[in-house]
Amino acid sequence: MLSKSQARTFFLGGTVVTFLIFIGLTIYSMAPSNDQSNHQNITEQVIKGKHIWETNNCMGCHAILGEGGYYAPELTKVIDRKGAPMVKAILQSPIPWAPNGRKMVAYEMNDEDAEAMVEYLKWIGEIDLNGFERIVSPLAKDKIKD
Amino acid sequence: MRDSTPIIGAGYDHCKQKNKHMKYKSQQVAYWFFALCMLLFALQIVYGFIMGFARIGMDGLHDWIPFNTARAVHTNLLVVWLLTGFMGAAYYIIPEEAQRELVSVKLAYVQLISLAVVGVAAITGYHFNIWEGRKFLEIPRELDYLVVINVLLFLGIILATLFKGKRQTTTALVMTMGLVFAALLYLPGMIWFDSQVTDSFFRWWVVHLWVEGVWELIMGGILAFLLIKLTGVDREVIEKWLYVIVGLTFLSGILGTGHHYYYIGVNKIWLIVGGVFSALEPLAFLAMALFAVYMYRKGEKNHPNKIALFWTIGAAIVSFIGAGLLGFAHTLPQTNLYTHGTLVTAMHGHYAFWGAYVMIVLAIISYAMPNITGRKRHDKTNGHLAFWLSNIGMLGMVVALGVAGVVQVYLERRLSMDFMVAQEEVKIHFVVMLLCATMFATGIGIYIYEFIKYGRPTDEALTKNEEAVLVS
Numbered sequence: 001m002l003s004k005s006q007a008r009t010f011f012l013g014g015t016v017v018t019f020l021i022f023i024g025l026t027i028y029s030m031a032p033s034n035d036q037s038n039h040q041n042i043t044e045q046v047i048k049g050k051h052i053w054e055t056n057n058c059m060g061c062h063a064i065l066g067e068g069g070y071y072a073p074e075l076t077k078v079i080d081r082k083g084a085p086m087v088k089a090i091l092q093s094p095i096p097w098a099p100n101g102r103k104m105v106a107y108e109m110n111d112e113d114a115e116a117m118v119e120y121l122k123w124i125g126e127i128d129l130n131g132f133e134r135i136v137s138p139l140a141k142d143k144i145k146d
Numbered sequence: 147m148r149d150s151t152p153i154i155g156a157g158y159d160h161c162k163q164k165n166k167h168m169k170y171k172s173q174q175v176a177y178w179f180f181a182l183c184m185l186l187f188a189l190q191i192v193y194g195f196i197m198g199f200a201r202i203g204m205d206g207l208h209d210w211i212p213f214n215t216a217r218a219v220h221t222n223l224l225v226v227w228l229l230t231g232f233m234g235a236a237y238y239i240i241p242e243e244a245q246r247e248l249v250s251v252k253l254a255y256v257q258l259i260s261l262a263v264v265g266v267a268a269i270t271g272y273h274f275n276i277w278e279g280r281k282f283l284e285i286p287r288e289l290d291y292l293v294v295i296n297v298l299l300f301l302g303i304i305l306a307t308l309f310k311g312k313r314q315t316t317t318a319l320v321m322t323m324g325l326v327f328a329a330l331l332y333l334p335g336m337i338w339f340d341s342q343v344t345d346s347f348f349r350w351w352v353v354h355l356w357v358e359g360v361w362e363l364i365m366g367g368i369l370a371f372l373l374i375k376l377t378g379v380d381r382e383v384i385e386k387w388l389y390v391i392v393g394l395t396f397l398s399g400i401l402g403t404g405h406h407y408y409y410i411g412v413n414k415i416w417l418i419v420g421g422v423f424s425a426l427e428p429l430a431f432l433a434m435a436l437f438a439v440y441m442y443r444k445g446e447k448n449h450p451n452k453i454a455l456f457w458t459i460g461a462a463i464v465s466f467i468g469a470g471l472l473g474f475a476h477t478l479p480q481t482n483l484y485t486h487g488t489l490v491t492a493m494h495g496h497y498a499f500w501g502a503y504v505m506i507v508l509a510i511i512s513y514a515m516p517n518i519t520g521r522k523r524h525d526k527t528n529g530h531l532a533f534w535l536s537n538i539g540m541l542g543m544v545v546a547l548g549v550a551g552v553v554q555v556y557l558e559r560r561l562s563m564d565f566m567v568a569q570e571e572v573k574i575h576f577v578v579m580l581l582c583a584t585m586f587a588t589g590i591g592i593y594i595y596e597f598i599k600y601g602r603p604t605d606e607a608l609t610k611n612e613e614a615v616l617v618s
Binding site: 014022025029120 | 281284385488
């Protein structure tokens with residue numbers, strides 16, 4: 001029968017071993033040779049777009065890379081789906097955009113901020129998502145290259 | 147608020163009751179943490195209703211509380227009140243386990259007040275577009291530093307009490323280890339990354355490794371403490387199995403983080419690692435459920451606080467269903483490809499948090515309140531009513547969310563229907579969810595009413611305990 005000290009060894013040993021493997025896999029994933037996100041394409045505008053995305057808590061309603069609020073559409077492939085001009089128009093609208101009656105906050109962004117958001121969403125749309133890009137936006141899948 | 151219910155011990159056999167009272171005066175600090183829990187929990191439910199009504203088109207509060215504000219408040223209040231509950235549990239459990247008073251009651255109150263101030267500041271800020279906009283970690287970085295100071299103060303009090311104590315039990319060590327790791331894991335969430343992918347990757351170090359890792363240590367510690375007290379089973383037996391359970395938790399949970407990395411833009415290796423190890427995650431919860439039920443069956447059945455036992459065993463069983471089974475239902479990469487980013491996740495999230503963490507905090511509060519206040523209200527019908535109404539209500543909410551999630555997946559991701567058109571189709575399930583949420587809120591309302599009726603901590607409970615020890 002298992003003793004208390006054996007149980008403790010199982011706990012401590014298992015924790016240390018799995019944590020070390022986890023750190024190793026993290027380093028492996030973050031290596032530039034394994035990058036799937038086109039990291040080199042992250043421009044100042046993309047960074048600014050991410051900042052605007054966060055400071056307005058867009059994720060509180062929308063989802064991106066499949067993560068978010070599930071209240072408003074997934075935006076990973078939104079540029080493919082709606083086109084950059086429409087996305088800009090929605091971000092700059094002085095009245096709440098309300099498809100099917102569900103309201104979005106009217107952000108009334110200036111041209112510079114709206115452009116940064118578009119660049120950010122374009123970069124997001126080019127990430128290799130291990131096949132999820134085909135599922136997350138079926139309406140855009142015809143535009144996704146094989 | 148006080149009623150005329152007799153103090154525990156009046157007419158009781160003191161020898162048998164010596165473990166059923168508060169042993170140390172400083173344990174009273176826990177009461178105020180629990181009171182803050184009740185307040186924040188009630189607010190969390192209010193914001194949940196705002197979200198539910200918005201989903202069925204009744205968003206009259208949109209101009210003041212848009213959905214993203216309601217959501218950030220709803221989820222952050224959950225995190226804050228659960229952490230407050232864990233802290234309260236630690237202030238109650240650690241003195242009893244270490245067999246000494248807390249090293250500083252004043253500092254514990256300072257910590258409580260500063261925690262409440264940071265929490266209120268963050269929640270208020272969300273109404274004025276002041277946040278970080280990262281799911282579950284919306285607190286602005288400036289406030290993050292205050293959170294760190296607050297948690298360091300808390301850990302200082304707990305660790306000093308533990309190591310100055312007469313003994314360091316496994317229960318106390320596991321729980322404290324969970325609290326220390328939870329504090330350390332908060333740090334990766336404070337780093338800024340230019341890349342959304344890297345940001346998301348390390349955000350899960352906080353969120354996943356909290357809820358599917360170190361928080362389970364805290365839950366395990368509280369569960370072990372309650373089982374020792376409520377069943378009377380030998381501490382050595384319970385603590386041995388506690389090690390096995392938390393061992394299984396880390397063995398599966400750490401590499402199980404990979405299930406969040408399938409489709410966010412990182413290497414395919416996580417499809418295999420995450421798939422295999424997250425499929426093992428239910429084992430820890432299954433072990434916890436079997437452990438709790440077995441200890442209950444093996445132990446004495448004469449502890450008077452039956453409602454605390456209901457919440458304790460309930461937490462172990464519901465966490466297995468919510469976190470274990472419902473998590474497993476969409477954790478394999480082949481399934482998650484379709485369910486990632488849908489209401490299926492919300493379904494799992496609600497039942498997992500409810501079973502694993504909310505119920506265990508309500509269990510320790512139910513156990514501690516008669517001991518802290520000296521009032522024997524644990525045999526009231528209201529307690530059982532609160533338990534069943536909230537549990538049935540939550541189950542109904544989870545079923546409604548689950549049906550909405552499956553329909554959403556089918557319409558949107560199989561039939562290529564537009565997001566908003568699919569949302570129209572699932573609206574009816576949110577009406578059902580709101581009805582069930584009303585039942586749930588009634589149950590929690592009764593729980594909070596009972597909490598208030600207990601009244602404030604009293605030294606009489608402590609005095610009676612001293613008498614009890616003397617008599618025994």
